[in-house]
Amino acid sequence: MKKTKSKKRNKNEISLKGDSSGLFLEVMISIAVFLFAITLAGVLAINSMLSNWSDSILGALTVQIMPVNNIDQGKALEETLVHQNKTMEYLLNVEGVEDVKPLEEKQLQKLLQPWLGDSVDLNQLPIPRLLDVKLNKNAKIDFMGLSEKISEISSQASLDSHKLWLSKLIGFADGLRNLALVALSLVFAITSGAIVYATQTSLGLHRYVINILHIMGAKDTYIAKQFSRRTGVIAFIGGALGVAFAIPTIFMISKLSEAIEGGIISEAHLTEYSWAAIASIPVFYTMIAMVTAYYTVKRTLEKTM
Amino acid sequence: MQKITNKLNSVIFMQNVGLRYDKGPEILSDIKMSLKKGSFHFLTGKSGAGKTSLLSMMYLAQKPTRGSVSVFGQNVNFANRDNLAMLRRKIGVVFQDFRLIDHLTAFDNVALPLRISGMDEREVKQRVNEMLEWVGLSRNINSITSTLSGGEQQRVAIARAVINRPELLLADEPTGNVDNDIAFKLMNLFVELNKLGTTVVIATHSEKLISEFNYPRLHLQNKGLRIYYPKDDTGLEKEDEKD
Numbered sequence: 001m002k003k004t005k006s007k008k009r010n011k012n013e014i015s016l017k018g019d020s021s022g023l024f025l026e027v028m029i030s031i032a033v034f035l036f037a038i039t040l041a042g043v044l045a046i047n048s049m050l051s052n053w054s055d056s057i058l059g060a061l062t063v064q065i066m067p068v069n070n071i072d073q074g075k076a077l078e079e080t081l082v083h084q085n086k087t088m089e090y091l092l093n094v095e096g097v098e099d100v101k102p103l104e105e106k107q108l109q110k111l112l113q114p115w116l117g118d119s120v121d122l123n124q125l126p127i128p129r130l131l132d133v134k135l136n137k138n139a140k141i142d143f144m145g146l147s148e149k150i151s152e153i154s155s156q157a158s159l160d161s162h163k164l165w166l167s168k169l170i171g172f173a174d175g176l177r178n179l180a181l182v183a184l185s186l187v188f189a190i191t192s193g194a195i196v197y198a199t200q201t202s203l204g205l206h207r208y209v210i211n212i213l214h215i216m217g218a219k220d221t222y223i224a225k226q227f228s229r230r231t232g233v234i235a236f237i238g239g240a241l242g243v244a245f246a247i248p249t250i251f252m253i254s255k256l257s258e259a260i261e262g263g264i265i266s267e268a269h270l271t272e273y274s275w276a277a278i279a280s281i282p283v284f285y286t287m288i289a290m291v292t293a294y295y296t297v298k299r300t301l302e303k304t305m
Numbered sequence: 306m307q308k309i310t311n312k313l314n315s316v317i318f319m320q321n322v323g324l325r326y327d328k329g330p331e332i333l334s335d336i337k338m339s340l341k342k343g344s345f346h347f348l349t350g351k352s353g354a355g356k357t358s359l360l361s362m363m364y365l366a367q368k369p370t371r372g373s374v375s376v377f378g379q380n381v382n383f384a385n386r387d388n389l390a391m392l393r394r395k396i397g398v399v400f401q402d403f404r405l406i407d408h409l410t411a412f413d414n415v416a417l418p419l420r421i422s423g424m425d426e427r428e429v430k431q432r433v434n435e436m437l438e439w440v441g442l443s444r445n446i447n448s449i450t451s452t453l454s455g456g457e458q459q460r461v462a463i464a465r466a467v468i469n470r471p472e473l474l475l476a477d478e479p480t481g482n483v484d485n486d487i488a489f490k491l492m493n494l495f496v497e498l499n500k501l502g503t504t505v506v507i508a509t510h511s512e513k514l515i516s517e518f519n520y521p522r523l524h525l526q527n528k529g530l531r532i533y534y535p536k537d538d539t540g541l542e543k544e545d546e547k548d
Contacts, residue, residue: 212404215366217394218421219387305368305381305389 021202025231025289026238028198032191033242033285034249037278039187041250043180044274045257050173053166061133062160063087063100063150067126077123083156084129090153091131094146096139103130143167192288199231199292203300210300220301228294235289239282246278315339315375316473316504317363322372324358331370332358334528340506342472345499346532347515348508350525356508357401359525360475363506364398365389377472394422397471397503399479403462407451411442411461414450418469436464440494456483463491467498474498476507480514492518 065084070076084102091100103111108122108130116125135141144167147159203210206227213223254270270278322336333355340346350356361367362374365381374381376392384392397418405414412433419429437446440460445453450461463479474495480488492507492514499505506523509515515522522533 208404209406212406213417213421214390215364215393215398215404216418216421217390217392217396219390222421305366 021205022230022234025195025198025202026234026241028194029235029238029282029285029289030242030245032195033239033281034246036184036187036191036285037243037246037281038249039180039184040281041246041253041270041274041278043177043184044270044277045254046173046177046180048269048271048274050170050177053170053173059135059137061135063091063131063133064158064160065129065131065154066156066158067128068156069126073124073126076126080129080156083154084131087150087154087157088131090150091133094141096136096141097133098136099134101132101134103132191285195235195285195289196292199235199289200296202231203227203293203296207300210297211304214301214304220298223301224294224297227297228290231293232286232290235286236282239285243279243282247275250278314341316342316344316377318375318378319362319369320373322362322369322374324355324362324367325370331528333525333530336372336530338523338530338532340504342504343499343502345496345505345518345520346507347518347520347522348506348525349510349515349522352510354525355528356525357477359530360398360477360506360508363473364396364475365393394418394469395472397466397469397474399459399463399466399474399476401477401481403458405450405458405461405465407449409450410447411437411450411453411457411464412446414461415464415468417465422469432468433464436468437461440464456487459483460487460491463494467494467503470498470501471503474503474505476505478509479507480509480511485513488514489517 065080065087068076068079068083070079088100088102091097105122108127109118109120112120112122112127143159150157150159210223210227213226214220250270258269317338317340319336319338322333323331324333325331336359348356348359358367362369363376365376368374368381377395379388379392381389381392406417415433415436416429419432424432434443434446437443440463442457442460442464445457445461450458453461459479459481460483463476466474466476476495479495480491483491488511495505495507496518519535521535524531524533
């Protein structure tokens with residue numbers, strides 16, 4: 001019986017499947033992936049909502065100067081313009097403000113044309129003046145503080161209320177996102193811990209096999225790789241099942257939120273990158289399980305001779 | 306100088322070996338022995354005398370608490386893990402409890418040592434089939450081992466131990482679960498392997514087997530080891546004081 005060494009090794013030299021510990025690990029991983037996918041989808045949706053809202057208030061701002069009440073329209077206009085100039089002067093010195101321009105008469109006329117027609121002299125009417133404020137997109141502006149300051153500078157000036165309301169909502173959503181990130185981290189920590197524990201438990205049941213292979217002369221890395229590979233296959237199947245359940249669930253929730261027409265939740269949709277991120281979750285959990293399996297086996301063997 | 310030559314020529318060489326588990330008392334004390342290449346020994350002693358522990362040091366599952374053990378000329382205290390693994394590949398072990406992997410077939414269990422050593426799958430198939438046929442299990446090649454009888458499992462365990470043509474074969478009560486006919490058949494298999502150059506140590510309680518096969522006996526008693534050689538004509542044994 002002549003012994004010949006093969007040039008290439010069989011990738012799956014030892015069949016380690018066919019026991020219940022693998023099923024336990026598979027179920028644990030599918031639950032972990034499902035939970036993480038749902039949480040991640042929530043975080044990504046909040047993120048996309050925030051990004052949509054932020055885009056709508058970034059870069060530009062409108063300040064409204066209410067007309068001063070005076071029977072003499074000439075004086076009223078003069079006083080209004082004083083308020084406008086004071087506000088402009090202040091705004092130009094605010095960090096993050098790149099430019100401030102009052103809306104020209106022509107533009108105002110164009111805006112009011114549907115209601116007032118073409119032949120109206122705006123200077124004779126008590127209409128608000130508008131300041132178009134150009135912002136640096138990267139500037140972090142405290143809209144609430146700015147609104148208060150503008151009101152202090154000029155009793156007639158105020159920030160566009162929609163944007164102010166949106167900025168408050170963004171503040172709330174930002175907090176919600178941070179909370180969701182904490183939840184995501186916790187879910188990740190708990191599910192990873194569960195997978196590490198399940199992998200170790202599964203391998204604990206295989207200690208017998210590890211010892212047999214060890215006594216037969218298998219090297220530590222060889223045994224560790226065999227178990228790591230087997231665990232990887234189980235983990236990937238479990239992960240794929242978890243994602244297979246998670247995707248329709250997320251899709252359903254997403255469709256339900258879209259049904260709320262014009263509502264703020266409808267902004268919380270998932271991009272194709274978000275779906276790709278969700279679909280790739282099993283890969284990460286498979287890696288966790290494989291690395292755990294590898295080092296658990298190595299550690300088990302290091303305790304032996 | 307004589308000691309060094311002994312050590313180098315021996316498959317197993319033990320010098321002042323002691324073994325204890327945790328903080329318990331020594332179960333083996335001052336063991337000295339030298340097993341020459343191609344020798345055949347029975348290992349005897351009462352239950353609890355330390356036969357399994359002594360074997361476990363021989364198949365490199367246990368380091369001695371004191372003293373030195375050399376296997377194939379290599380002191381196990383100084384060998385690294387990869388070297389120990391390579392030494393283990395030269396040793397075939399038949400365990401009292403078989404230690405088969407229950408969810409694998411007879412074929413896959415017997416193929417384990419060959420696959421571990423990286424043999425080509427075609428050759429693995431050929432050699433395993435031949436071996437299973439030789440031990441009378443050609444009908445059970447694809448049977449899951451947990452479904453086999455005790456005797457069949459024992460033969461699978463023996464086939465796995467010898468498939469790699471080990472230089473050292475250690476067997477712990479290898480005939481304990483089979484009837485006399487199969488026991489003698491298996492013993493003849495070990496004798497054949499021994500004739501091909503394999504050093505064999507068989508732990509047994511069976512006086513019948515020991516008297517039938519005329520080989521030296523390593524006897525464990527009072528934590529120590531004595532070697533007895535059979536007397537050719539009378540069947541009486543004499544103690545060898547040299548070892």
